[in-house]
Amino acid sequence: xxxxxxxxxxxxxxxxxxxxxxxxxxxxxxxxxxxxxxxxxxxxxxxxxxxxxxxxxxxxxxxxxxxxxxxxxxxxxxxxxxxxxxxxxxxxxxxxxxxxxxxxxxxxxxxxxxxxxxxxxxxxxxxxxxxxxxxxxxxxxxxxxxxxxxxxxxxxxxxxxxxxxxxxxxxxxxxxxxxxxxxxxxxxxxxxxxxxxxxxxxxxxxxxxxxxxxxxxxxxxxxxxxxxxxxxxxxxxxxxxxxxxxxxxxxxxxxxxxxxxxxxxxxxxxxxxxxxxxxxxxxxxxxxxxxxxxxxxxxxxxxxxxxxxxxxxxxxxxxxxxxxxxxxxxxxxxxxxxxxxxxxxxxxxxxxxxxxxxxxxxxxxxxxxxxxxxxxxxxxxxxxxxxxxxxxxxxxxxxxxxxxxxxxxxxxxxxxxxxxxxxxxxxxxxxxxxxxxxxxxxxxxxxxxxxxxxxxxxxxxx
Amino acid sequence: xxxxxxxxxxxxxxxxxxxxxxxxxxxxxxxxxxxxxxxxxxxxxxxxxxxxxxxxxxxxxxxxxxxxxxxxxxxxxxxxxxxxxxxxxxxxxxxxxxxxxxxxxxxxxxxxxxxxxxxxxxxxxxxxxxxxxxxxxxxxxxxxxxxxxxxxxxxxxxxxxxxxxxxxxxxxxxxxxxxx
Numbered sequence: 324x325x326x327x328x329x330x331x332x333x334x335x336x337x338x339x340x341x342x343x344x345x346x347x348x349x350x351x352x353x354x355x356x357x358x359x360x361x362x363x364x365x366x367x368x369x370x371x372x373x374x375x376x377x378x379x380x381x382x383x384x385x386x387x388x389x390x391x392x393x394x395x396x397x398x399x400x401x402x403x404x405x406x407x408x409x410x411x412x413x414x415x416x417x418x419x420x421x422x423x424x425x426x427x428x429x430x431x432x433x434x435x436x437x438x439x440x441x442x443x444x445x446x447x448x449x450x451x452x453x454x455x456x457x458x459x460x461x462x463x464x465x466x467x468x469x470x471x472x473x474x475x476x477x478x479x480x481x482x483x484x485x486x487x488x489x490x491x492x493x494x495x496x497x498x499x500x501x502x503x504x505x506x507x508x509x510x511x512x513x514x515x516x517x518x519x520x521x522x523x524x525x526x527x528x529x530x531x532x533x534x535x536x537x538x539x540x541x542x543x544x545x546x547x548x549x550x551x552x553x554x555x556x557x558x559x560x561x562x563x564x565x566x567x568x569x570x571x572x573x574x575x576x577x578x579x580x581x582x583x584x585x586x587x588x589x590x591x592x593x594x595x596x597x598x599x600x601x602x603x604x605x606x607x608x609x610x611x612x613x614x615x616x617x618x619x620x621x622x623x624x625x626x627x628x629x630x631x632x633x634x635x636x637x638x639x640x641x642x643x644x645x646x647x648x649x650x651x652x653x654x655x656x657x658x659x660x661x662x663x664x665x666x667x668x669x670x671x672x673x674x675x676x677x678x679x680x681x682x683x684x685x686x687x688x689x690x691x692x693x694x695x696x697x698x699x700x701x702x703x704x705x706x707x708x709x710x711x712x713x714x715x716x717x718x719x720x721x722x723x724x725x726x727x728x729x730x731x732x733x734x735x736x737x738x739x740x741x742x743x744x745x746x747x748x749x750x751x752x753x754x755x756x757x758x759x760x761x762x763x764x765x766x767x768x769x770x771x772x773x774x775x776x777x778x779x780x781x782x783x784x785x
Numbered sequence: 786x787x788x789x790x791x792x793x794x795x796x797x798x799x800x801x802x803x804x805x806x807x808x809x810x811x812x813x814x815x816x817x818x819x820x821x822x823x824x825x826x827x828x829x830x831x832x833x834x835x836x837x838x839x840x841x842x843x844x845x846x847x848x849x850x851x852x853x854x855x856x857x858x859x860x861x862x863x864x865x866x867x868x869x870x871x872x873x874x875x876x877x878x879x880x881x882x883x884x885x886x887x888x889x890x891x892x893x894x895x896x897x898x899x900x901x902x903x904x905x906x907x908x909x910x911x912x913x914x915x916x917x918x919x920x921x922x923x924x925x926x927x928x929x930x931x932x933x934x935x936x937x938x939x940x941x942x943x944x945x946x947x948x949x950x951x952x953x954x955x956x957x958x959x960x961x962x963x964x965x
Binding site for chain 1: 803810822823824825826827828829832833836838841843844847851858861862865866869870881884885887888890891892894895897898899901902904905906908909911912913914915916918919924925927928929930
């Protein structure tokens with residue numbers, strides 16, 4: 324139970340003193356101001372050059388084939404799958420914030436849901452790229468879809484890899500719809516406020532003539548709530564299907580029933596780490612501390628800690644089952660992880676994902692933006708290492724010692740991965756410049772709800 | 786401004802607070818006006834009820850969309866494995882329904898989500914680039930800070946002078962005539 328004493332200590336989810344107009348102005352002006360800051364250009368320039376590196380890597384891949392990567396049997400799933408799982412996991416926090424926290428009526432989600440959803444979209448775009456590039460002949464990607472072909476061949480619907488195609492493409496579509504529907508009223512605000520004719524035209528086109536009618540809002544809210552209800556089981560199903568890619572196979576280290584819940588928790592864990600990684604610099608650069616308050620950082624840190632503990636339980640169960648199953652192959656994979664070629668990475672992963680989040684038990688750490696930023700970065704790296712350990716160490720030494728092999732990533736493995744981070748950041752830079760990164764109409768709603776009834780002046784200032 | 790040659794769309798009253806609009810909407814409904822709408826910068830709780838709006842068909846549309854998506858998903862796999870290209874692998878049944886569930890589930894969600902978004906836009910008659918209300922000078926504040934109530938000229942009870950007096954009795958900031 325919450326006592327009045329502890330409740331009084333919590334920072335607000337919105338600094339008081341804002342009116343509908345001033346909140347609109349503050350968030351809208353980031354997008355509508357005429358000049359772009361030098362800092363934005365520098366950041367965008369760096370991100371764009373990394374995207375160019377991605378283009379070069381992909382072009383070289385298309386010319387030469389997947390042999391440019393460090394893949395070799397038995398490690399046929401290298402960086403491509405590691406990066407795919409990492410990116411799609413990051414996306415899950417956006418949907419959790421926008422859908423699940425909405426259903427649980429967590430009001431603090433309002434200031435972070437817009438850019439978390441954008442993060443989801445961009446992360447899914449990066450994720451979707453990797454399995455396609457990994458196909459070997461990416462231009463035949465349409466073979467993954469059921470279509471009437473002369474050979475009568477259709478995808479194998481009993482394979483988790485095909486489920487993945489459906490899960491990820493549905494996830495991408497629903498995330499886009501959810502994000503766009505959330506944007507429409509704000510696009511209408513931007514249309515009304517834009518100074519240049521071109522901006523009015525573009526925002527006006529996207530706003531579709533939204534005028535704020537009560538009848539429209541009524542259906543809008545129903546649609547938004549139903550979308551949240553649909554997205555909630557979807558987000559859980561997506562990472563479950565991703566985990567089935569592994570656990571349906573009989574490879575030791577993969578063939579485990581803990582995988583679906585452990586993957587979903589890991590996805591939310593890594594996603595919240597990424598939300599913190601993005602939110603902390605954004606609120607500092609754009610002076611949004613009034614909207615993204617210490618309360619938000621504290622809440623996100625708590626979710627990070629909770630999901631981190633579930634992930635730690637997953638690691639524990641993997642180790643326990645390796646011993647308890649009595650399978651020599653399972654226990655060998657575990658020994659190999661803890662003391663084999665990749666052991667430093669395994670222990671780095673334990674340090675990053677199990678030890679580091681324990682710092683979040685301390686209120687002082689949760690209150691420090693810089694501290695949280697560092698922890699979030701460490702968790703991002705840790706979650707990438709986790710997928711690397713799962714994918715590579717299980718394949719590297721499975722049943723037959725004659726087939727054992729050490730996977731070493733090449734320059735092109737790294738270039739593609741770093742390039743995908745560049746693409747993600749490029750899209751984010753464009754997003755914060757051209758679209759409101761905090762939902763304006765939901766902030767107005769929050770002002771209405773948090774201001775004491777009868778206080779004059781919420782709507783009075785023009 | 787009085788009515789010119791242009792046809793009148795309606796009378797638009799502007800309010801400063803959501804509560805004032807709610808009260809005004811309730812009284813307008815009680816006064817028997819049917820063709821009316823409110824315009825607000827965010828969804829105001831209780832406003833649909835105050836305006837006397839009917840229950841929306843949207844949830845039903847979403848349900849039907851989801852069911853259609855699920856049927857397409859399952860039907861696709863059933864057709865592919867049982868009729869189009871059945872494969873006998875060690876005598877296992879072609880109709881392996883448990884393996885069909887994930888794709889069925891994903892397409893159910895997809896159908897529901899598409900129905901929710903396009904159903905909402907369709908019922909709202911969006912996209913609609915132009916609307917007479919955009920002619921009103923201060924109407925842009927409906928996406929910013931103010932609350933508006935419009936009684937449309939097509940309402941059976943609408944009579945310019947009397948409706949204006951009624952709206953003014955609700956104590957708005959101002960009442961303006963909007964041309965079609």
